[in-house]
Amino acid sequence: MSYQSGRMGTAEGIALVFTMTFTTIFVTLPAELIETSGELGWISEIASGLSTMAMLFLFIYVFERFPGDLFYVSTRLLGKLGACLISIYYIVMFFSVATLLIRDFSENTLFAALPELDFHLSVGWYALSVAFLLYFGIEAIARAAYVILPFSAGGIILAFALLVPHYKPYYLFPWQGTGMTNALIKSGVLVASNAAAPLLAVIAKSFQNIRVLRAAAIFGLGGSMLIKSTSILILIIVFGPSAAMERTLPFFEMTRLISLNRYIQRIDSIFIILWVIAGIFGITISLYMGLYLITRLVNLPTMKPLIPIVTLLLAQIAMIPPDASSVRALEGILVKGYFLIGIYVIPLLLFAATLLNKKRGTKCASE
Amino acid sequence: MRANNVITNGYYFLKKLLLYQPPSDPTPFVLEEAPDNKPSKSDQLTGELANSFQDLEAFLRYAHRVIAFLTKANMSLSQGHYSDKTKNLKIEYQALEKQQSELEPILLAYQSGQGVLGERSLSTSLEENRQIIESLYHLPLNKDIVIREIDIASDPLVKAMAIFIDGMVDTKIQNLAIFQPLMLLGSDQRRLYDGDLVDNIIRKYLPTSQVQRAGNFAKLQEGINGGDTALIFDGIAEAILVNTKGWEHRSIEKPSTEPTVRGSQSGFTENLRTNTTLIRTIMRNSDLVTELFKVGQRSQTTVAMLYIKSVANPQLVAEIKRRIQGVRTDDLESSGTLIQFIEDHPLLPFPQSLSTERPDRVGPHLSEGRIALIADGNPYIHILPVSFFTFFHASEDFSLPFPIANFQRFLRLFGTLIATVLPSLYIAISYFHVEALPTQLLLAIAGSREDVPFPAWFEVLIMEISFELIREAGVRVPGVLGTTIGIVGAIVLGQAAISAHIVSPAVVVVIAITGLASFTIPEYLMSAAIRLIRFSLLLFSTYMGLVGLATSLLWLTVILCSMKSFGMPYMVPIAPRTTAGFDVVVRGPVYSQKQRPDALNTIDQKRQPQISRPWKKKQPAGKEDEE
Numbered sequence: 001m002s003y004q005s006g007r008m009g010t011a012e013g014i015a016l017v018f019t020m021t022f023t024t025i026f027v028t029l030p031a032e033l034i035e036t037s038g039e040l041g042w043i044s045e046i047a048s049g050l051s052t053m054a055m056l057f058l059f060i061y062v063f064e065r066f067p068g069d070l071f072y073v074s075t076r077l078l079g080k081l082g083a084c085l086i087s088i089y090y091i092v093m094f095f096s097v098a099t100l101l102i103r104d105f106s107e108n109t110l111f112a113a114l115p116e117l118d119f120h121l122s123v124g125w126y127a128l129s130v131a132f133l134l135y136f137g138i139e140a141i142a143r144a145a146y147v148i149l150p151f152s153a154g155g156i157i158l159a160f161a162l163l164v165p166h167y168k169p170y171y172l173f174p175w176q177g178t179g180m181t182n183a184l185i186k187s188g189v190l191v192a193s194n195a196a197a198p199l200l201a202v203i204a205k206s207f208q209n210i211r212v213l214r215a216a217a218i219f220g221l222g223g224s225m226l227i228k229s230t231s232i233l234i235l236i237i238v239f240g241p242s243a244a245m246e247r248t249l250p251f252f253e254m255t256r257l258i259s260l261n262r263y264i265q266r267i268d269s270i271f272i273i274l275w276v277i278a279g280i281f282g283i284t285i286s287l288y289m290g291l292y293l294i295t296r297l298v299n300l301p302t303m304k305p306l307i308p309i310v311t312l313l314l315a316q317i318a319m320i321p322p323d324a325s326s327v328r329a330l331e332g333i334l335v336k337g338y339f340l341i342g343i344y345v346i347p348l349l350l351f352a353a354t355l356l357n358k359k360r361g362t363k364c365a366s367e
Numbered sequence: 368m369r370a371n372n373v374i375t376n377g378y379y380f381l382k383k384l385l386l387y388q389p390p391s392d393p394t395p396f397v398l399e400e401a402p403d404n405k406p407s408k409s410d411q412l413t414g415e416l417a418n419s420f421q422d423l424e425a426f427l428r429y430a431h432r433v434i435a436f437l438t439k440a441n442m443s444l445s446q447g448h449y450s451d452k453t454k455n456l457k458i459e460y461q462a463l464e465k466q467q468s469e470l471e472p473i474l475l476a477y478q479s480g481q482g483v484l485g486e487r488s489l490s491t492s493l494e495e496n497r498q499i500i501e502s503l504y505h506l507p508l509n510k511d512i513v514i515r516e517i518d519i520a521s522d523p524l525v526k527a528m529a530i531f532i533d534g535m536v537d538t539k540i541q542n543l544a545i546f547q548p549l550m551l552l553g554s555d556q557r558r559l560y561d562g563d564l565v566d567n568i569i570r571k572y573l574p575t576s577q578v579q580r581a582g583n584f585a586k587l588q589e590g591i592n593g594g595d596t597a598l599i600f601d602g603i604a605e606a607i608l609v610n611t612k613g614w615e616h617r618s619i620e621k622p623s624t625e626p627t628v629r630g631s632q633s634g635f636t637e638n639l640r641t642n643t644t645l646i647r648t649i650m651r652n653s654d655l656v657t658e659l660f661k662v663g664q665r666s667q668t669t670v671a672m673l674y675i676k677s678v679a680n681p682q683l684v685a686e687i688k689r690r691i692q693g694v695r696t697d698d699l700e701s702s703g704t705l706i707q708f709i710e711d712h713p714l715l716p717f718p719q720s721l722s723t724e725r726p727d728r729v730g731p732h733l734s735e736g737r738i739a740l741i742a743d744g745n746p747y748i749h750i751l752p753v754s755f756f757t758f759f760h761a762s763e764d765f766s767l768p769f770p771i772a773n774f775q776r777f778l779r780l781f782g783t784l785i786a787t788v789l790p791s792l793y794i795a796i797s798y799f800h801v802e803a804l805p806t807q808l809l810l811a812i813a814g815s816r817e818d819v820p821f822p823a824w825f826e827v828l829i830m831e832i833s834f835e836l837i838r839e840a841g842v843r844v845p846g847v848l849g850t851t852i853g854i855v856g857a858i859v860l861g862q863a864a865i866s867a868h869i870v871s872p873a874v875v876v877v878i879a880i881t882g883l884a885s886f887t888i889p890e891y892l893m894s895a896a897i898r899l900i901r902f903s904l905l906l907f908s909t910y911m912g913l914v915g916l917a918t919s920l921l922w923l924t925v926i927l928c929s930m931k932s933f934g935m936p937y938m939v940p941i942a943p944r945t946t947a948g949f950d951v952v953v954r955g956p957v958y959s960q961k962q963r964p965d966a967l968n969t970i971d972q973k974r975q976p977q978i979s980r981p982w983k984k985k986q987p988a989g990k991e992d993e994e
Contacts, residue, residue: 011944113914114799125911129918133925140929143942147924262805269800269913276917 007208010215012142013200016285017220018153019145020196021052023282025156025231026251026275027104028328029193033232035245036186038177042233047187049225051343052194056217058347059201060210062354069205070198071296077353086346087297090202093342094290095314096334097196098283102126102318103327105279112252113272120319126283127315133284134291134307138206141288145281155274156227159251160234162258162267171240172233193228195339196282197221198347202289248324251275287311422473429466436463471495488583493526493601499584500530512591517546519600520553523560526601530587535594537613544575545596545609565605568598577610592667612640619645622724624891627763631727639669639743642726646673646739646748649730654678660691662742663699669743670705673729678736680968683752686934687738702742702749711931716899718892719932720751721758728762736969752933754940754966756952758893759783764954772954782887786897789881790827791908791916793874797823799912815871824909826870830878831905833860835898838882939966 008016024030034041066073070090075083106122114122133141177183200213207213231251235244238254247253252268252275259265291303291310300306321327436459443452471494490496497514504512511532519525529545549572559567569578581587581597582605591597594612619641622634635642643657654677660670670691674684690709699705703722710719723729724746729739732750740749759779764772796803797812804812819826837860841853861879864870881901888894900923907915930937939945940952946965949955958979963969978984 009943011942109914114912117911125914125918129922132922136925136929140925143928143936143938144921144925146944147928147938147942148921262807265805266802269796269803272800272913273917273920276914277921280918280921 008139008142008206008212009208010212010219011146012139013207013212013216014220014223015146015149016138016142016199017197017216018149018224019278019281020199020285021194021221022152022224022227023101023278024193025228026108026249026278027101028248028250028331030228030232030235030250031245031247032332033186033193034236034241036178037183038241039172039175039236040177040180040183041236041241042229043180044183044187045193045229045232046225047184049194049221049229051187052197053217053221053225055343055347056197056200056221057214058351059198059204060213060217062347062350063201063204063213064210065354065358067205069203069296070201071293072205073201074350077350077357084297087293089346090198090342091290091293091297093195093339094199094202094286094293095310096338098130098286098290099314099318100327100331100334101279101283101286102130102315103321105276105283106318107324107327108249108252108275108279112249113269113276123315123319126280127311129280130284130287131307131311133280134288134311135304138203138285138288138292141281141284145285148277148281152274152278153223153227155271156231156251159255159258159271160230162260162264163234163238163254165260166238166257167234168240169237171237177241194221194224195335195343196286196289198342199285199289201347203292287314425470425473429463429470432466433463436460486583486585489581489587489599489604489606491602491604493528493599496599496606497528500587503584503588517550519549519559520555521557521559522555525559525564528599529596530591530599531596531611532591532594535614536596536611540575540613541596541609541611544573545598545611548572548574549598560602564600564603565607568600569607573607573609575609575611579608581606581608589661589667593669616641625723625725625728625762625889627725627761629766630763631725633726634724635726635741635746635748637744637746639671639741642741642746642748643671643673645726646729646733649726650675650733655733658688660688662691662694662696662705664695664697666698668699670699670702671741671743673733673739673741675733675736678734678963678969678971679738680736680970683934683967684738687740687751691740699742701745702740702747703745705740705742706749706751709933711933715926715930716896717755717927717930717937718758718890718896719753719930719937720749721753721890722747722749722892723762724748725762727765731765734974735963736967752931752935752967754932754935754951754964755927755937756940758888758890761889769954769956776952776954779887779889782884783897785884786881786888786894787901788904788916788920789884790831790877790901791904791919793877794824794827794905795908795912795916798909812871812873815873818868819871820868821870823871823874824905826874827878827905830861830864830870830874831881831902833864834878834882935966940964 030041033044037044062073062077066076068076071083071087074086078086102123105126106119109122109125110117110119197217200207200216204213207216235247235250235254238244238257239247244250252271255268255271256266258267287310291306294300294306294310295303321330436456439459440456443456471492474495487499490499500506500512500514506512506514511534513529513531513533515529515531517527517529519527527549529541531541549568552572561567565580569580579586579590579595581590587597587606587608590608594610594614595608596611598607598609600606616638617636619633619636621632625634633645635645647655652675654675656674656676658672660672661667662670672684672687672691687709691705694705694708696708706720706722707713712719720740721728721732729748729750733739737750737752740751759776761775761779764776767775801809816823821829834857837853837856840856841849843849844852857879861875865872865875885894885898888897904916904919907919909915911918928936928938928942936943946962949960949962951964958975961973961975961977961979963972963974965972
């Protein structure tokens, strides 16, 4: 039998990583990448995807030797204080991701779907939806993500296909944009589009085995990397780099261009279903990760009482920035600084600690 | 005396008008709780103790008298004065017998106070057994129970009685298999009391297929209530239950709610044994096990659990058995009630077992490793555990070529999608996202709505409720009239509503398509659940447009993914991903269905060998020599 009770398999792992990392194509990140790397924005996305994948493999290396979840493994390798610091870091990181997504998707909803809706109601709606879903647990959420994954990916591919009449490949030239080196370096900094990928480490215990983690890292992150890279590429060839970097909601604005004939035109609203679902999933999964780490950190028997309180708090925080530009500024600070620790520093630290541990173990054995 | 003048009349009229007077009618009947007539605990104890004391004294006196009589008889016989004293002893013996018969009711009352009557063992006294049976069945108040006393010719004569429920037994079988051999074919020469009487009678004098021995009243009642005839003999603390079941029941007819074009035309009935037989005629396998349970403390409904022992997961079988045995209720109305008692999510509207009245549908599910539950008195058999996708299988899928079966399955899934989201999608787009509609269609809808005074959501709600009313009325109105009312009601109501400008034609079309699509769902319970869900989706899309629709669809998906049908994930083989066995979502060609559904975790996973058509590898008939 290919499923075990209470343990998630490859499909769920892939769905979780894919859903958490591809959500950024619905917000401003593609435009930011184009702003940084110009015509090579799509290469930057691939490079950032690959570097995140490499870091995930460092995690997997660690978990191969020390089966358990992030909290357990970091306690084993870095002691209780180290585990606490790492957990607190990731709690803040996942809650930041969740808060930013709540704000971004609330703004999206006001801008693209319900312009007359009250802002607070929009934020409240996402918070309520997420809180409701959290009660069903990660297993049900991951399975639902897997059920919806083909529709999400299919919907995006369909949108790209319907945009064919608007493709202008010459927008890709000069193809080196701001320069390959710059693109690769910036990709390392803008890796934050995959900031939530370490979720595999956080709940590693919930997966069946290391093979599942490996498959989730390769196919989940790889799939989302391809989709995001293609999305940036198409954004460039549809709008041109200079116009593309000014788009606040690139995907939505691309779908607005779809006009094949008198029956297939202005179908951007149909894609609302797609990005609303992706957004709610993204918020739910990041919130779950933060809550999971809290329960592990303070050794709580369940996270359920925390759900309404934390969701309400994050919704309140999401409402603090006065406008979209201040949200982007805050996002910039987090992306270029704070999130990099979770993607680069902690995996390397744990990897180094594992190597050291292994060396010590060998030494002890030889002694 | 009252003065009869204008002033006093006016005064009394005003008094009557203004002052409340209690009505002179008798108090209407109100069912009250049973009056608390129980004596106080101390009184009760004192009374009970006094009575017991007197009873025990009476028994003691009798015992002393018996001892005295035995001593006297012993002495007389040892002294050898037979003739003188025998006469006296005989008189004394008769007096003792009389006293014993007087004490019999006290003894019975004492024994009956020792516990629940039904749990007691049978007595050797025929009279005592009769009294207990009369007490258990509330005779002579209860007119269904027949107690027939008979004498069986033998040396000595065997006094017996037959107990049965009138109407539940086949009198022909009873006469031929019980009364005739015992009463008419006996002789004074036979000595039934030699050896085991019950065994003698069962072996030699009861020409019937099913006979059981019963040593206590619980088993005796179970047999009598199930249509058996109970035989109790004087001097024997055991009864014989002879299978004489023969009540009237509906014969096998066409399934009324699951018609097919190509499938079998026989449906289950209300009789449990007929149903198990129908399954056995399809699944002629010695591994097919039928376990019986009694559910319902008062109704004592027989529930049968059928599974193929060499295939079904033993853990699943044990769990279902545990759940059935763990049901505590007075009365089990139907198999549907039983399912509600034992399913994982009784608060959710989605069915967690497949109910069917078609034996040809049960057979394949049993061979896949599922379990069938039958409740006596209900023609619907429940199959479990099932996946969400099982509800979109029709019974004739098995007999259709796979491309046609798949086309129909996808049509049903598409119908389900339409039935779930179409009204909500219409509301969301026409309220919040009109730009998504082609201009001419938008103008047509706007034009048709021009004269309608209500908002679109209200129109949809009116039509949805009307449709549900017509559907419900169509089901409740008997016979052909129901269908007629359904068709006429829908046409007349729709046309009249448009003419009266209550609803727009566009809404009628949307609701008609939705209603039609909901009929493509083969399972009634799933169809009802989808209809219920549709209303909540409508609410969400009315307030939040496509955002609300997307959110509610996501909630629905997560709820479905969190569900389990008797421990098996509800959304298998998609979530979690399992090997489907090529007949869960998509149906493959019959020869490619090599595995049983993975999620059932059966003992034998293989359904058929790798090469299920070895004839393909051999030479055609008449060309064997060329091999």
